[in-house]
Amino acid sequence: MSTALLTGLRPVVAHGLVRTFAARPVLDGLDLTVAPGTRLGLIGENGTGKSTLLRLLAGVDVPDAGTVAVPADLVYLPQEPEVDEGSTVGTMLDEALRPLHDAVRALEELAERMVREDVSAEYDEVLAWAIAHDAWDADRRAEVTAAVLGVADLDRSRLVGTLSGGQRTRLALAAALVRRPAVLLLDEPTNHLDDEALDLLERSLVELPGVVIAASHDRTFLDRVATELYDLDAGVLGTDGRGGRRFGGSFTEYLAAQADSRRRWEETFVAQQEEIAALRERTHVDLRSVAAGRGPTDNDKFITKFKGAGVERARARRVHDAERRLEVAEREALPKPPAPLRFAAPLTGGAATVSVRDLRVAGRLSLDLLDVDPGEKLLVTGPNGSGKSTLLAVLAGQVLPDAGSVQVGARRVATVTQDPEFARPDRPARDVYADAVGAAVAEAVPLRSLGLLHPRDHGTAVGALSVGQRRRLSLAIAVAVGPDLLLLDEPTNHVSLRLAGELEEALGAAAGTVVVTSHDRWLRSRWEGPALALAAP
Ligand SMILES: Nc1ncnc2c1ncn2[C@@H]1O[C@H](COP(=O)(O)OP(=O)(O)OP(=O)(O)O)[C@@H](O)[C@H]1O
Ligand SMILES: [Mg+2]
Structure with a gap:
């Protein structure tokens, strides 16, 4: 038996995957093979189908066509953690450990039996599995x-359903890293992690011998972990000029390759369209001069007199030739490069002030002093549980402090929460927007004018939008009203790199006051304004 079979380390193979929602194919004949030892970063604009693909590979959704072959030893962590009503913190961790404990126990039993009977094949199999899963270190x-x-x-007896989204994500991640499965499918794993946790995640993933496929918008994570990238968004030229979606370099290198590919696509498109126009012109002009039943011009008469019917034949040949070339050029022409969504709306209206003294929210936040000037952009950082979101909730008036004073001088405050929830998941995005901002604002600032959600998705029920698209919608609702104080909780979570960059630009240009919480290493490393570091509770 080969070691691959013994350890359960086999490739993930998808063939001809098709998945269609509301008559729109999100995946359209996708082929993918990922070998053990490969850590594939799944990237692409919000709504391109990253989560859809992971769900198909995990077997929690079925394709409309195509096949998936994935080793059974698989763990899938969805973008939004699922609530398993029955399980507790303790049972989740125990279940992760059980197969590893079982393997170690089985090895001891097999070693004992070995003296009486030949169980070496079985022993080898369990041993290889235990080594691949590093069972003794569990x-x-x-x-x-x-x-x-x-x-x-x-508390080990605590029901998983009572944990916060972030806690649930981290618990599921802990269980997966303990278990070391042959295939680990991660959907945006870094969103709820502080620096120490990110470091552990990245080190653990790099040590896994099997397949890791992770959808992510986190540049630092992708640069540190991915051995290859797969872009669900790649244009027709791909990054290799032949439509390939796979890239074997770092994420930073990929961004450059992608920009290059897009530029080549635009240039080729323009050149092809010019050639087509020229060929059309030629067939058109020549056609006119050989058109049947048309009286010859004086000029034609003159030429015909000297060269006879040969000229007519040559002209007809030329037309025929141009027509053929036109046909080929039209067939091979690249589609027009789609205009990317672009967010360039102002983030804020006027400007606000904030003044906080001796603020206490029991068990969640303690902050002695904070002053934010009109128009200031403040970055709030801190480890998990240090109270970043609580601070925003207090400034928004949604959480009342247990002690201390909080003064917010603003006419309008808007918040983009970490995981926006919409009361009516069945309502189309455009209606949710109009309800939230009011009819007058919806008319003055239509959703499409903000460049956050593709018009194609305006009629989609908010519950069916991708996670990133939902965050984009909630950002649209927040900025449409022109707040004086804008509170952004982890604005780069789930949103594409393009939008993250555009947000950074918009922050620089905003007149109003903005308080941003973020653990995103990329955003933090580029931040030039004032910052407040909250300490762990
Ligand atoms: N049940 C559904 N009904 C209609 N459309 C759907 C449904 N599920 C997904 N979609 C659409 O399919 C597309 C792909 O969604 P998916 O969640 O896979 O995107 P994604 O690449 O993971 O995006 P993100 O970066 O925001 O996580 C989106 O445009 C979404 O609106
Ligand atoms: Mg997704």
Whole structure:
């Protein structure tokens, strides 16, 4: 038996995958093979089908056509953690450890039986599996992982459904890293992690011998973890000039290659269209001069007199030739490069002030002093649980402090929360927008004018939008009213790199006051304004 079979380390193979929603194919004949040892970064604009693909590979959704072959030893962590009503913190961690404990116990039993009977084949199989899963180190790993991911102190009897989204994500991630499956499918795994947790995640992934496929918009994560990238958004030229979606370099290198490919596409498109126009012109002009039943001009008469019917034949040949070339040129012409969505609306209206003294929210936040001047952009950082979101909720008036004073001088405050939820998931995006901002604003600032959600998706029910598209909609609602104080909670989570860059630009240009929380290493490293670092509770 080969070691690959023994360890369960086999490739993930998808063939001809098609998945269609509301008559629009999101995936249209996708082929993908990912070998063990490969860590594939799945990238692309919001709504291009990253989560859809992961769901198909995980077997929680079925394709309309095509096949998926994935080793059974698989763990899938969805973009929004699922609530398993029955399980507790303790059962989740125990279940991750059980197969590893079982393997170690089975090895001991097989070693004992070996003296009486030949069980060496079975022994080899379990041994290879245990090595690939580093089974002897499982308990130590569980301890370290739970501590770093901040789930060690959770009550083991607590129901998973009562945890916050971030806690649930970190618990599921801890269980997956302890378990070391042959295939790990991660959908935006970095959104709820602080620096220490990110570091642990990245180190753990790099050590896995199997397949890792991770959808992500996190540049630093992709640069550190991915051995290859797969772009669901790649234009017709791809990054290799032949429509390929796969890229074997770092993410930073990829961004340059992608920009290059887009430029070549635009140039080729223009050149092809010019050639087509010229050929059309030629067939048109020549056609006119050989048109049947048309009296010859004086000039034609003159030429015909000297050269006879040969001229007519040559002209007909030329027309025929141009027609053929036109046909080929039209057939091979690249489609027009689609104009990307572009967010360039002002973020804020007027400007606000904030003044905080001796603020306490029991168990969540403690902040002695904060002053934010009109028009200031403040970055709030801090580890998981340091109270970043709580601070925004207090400034928005949604959470009342237990002690201290909070003064916000603003006519309008708008918040983009970390995981926006919409009360009516069945309502189309455009109606949700209009309800939230009011008819007058919806007319003055139509959703399409903001460049955040593709018009194609305006009629989609908000519950069916991708996670990034939902965040884009909630950003649209926040900026449409022109707030004096804009509160952005982790604005780069789930949103494409393009939008992250555009947001950065918009922040620089905004007249109003903005408070931003972020753990995004990219955003933080580029931040030039004032910053407030909250300490762990
Ligand atoms: N049940 C559904 N009905 C209609 N459209 C759907 C449904 N599920 C997904 N879609 C659409 O399919 C597209 C792909 O969604 P998917 O969640 O796979 O995108 P994604 O690449 O993961 O985006 P993100 O970066 O925001 O996470 C989106 O345009 C979404 O609106
Ligand atoms: Mg997604």
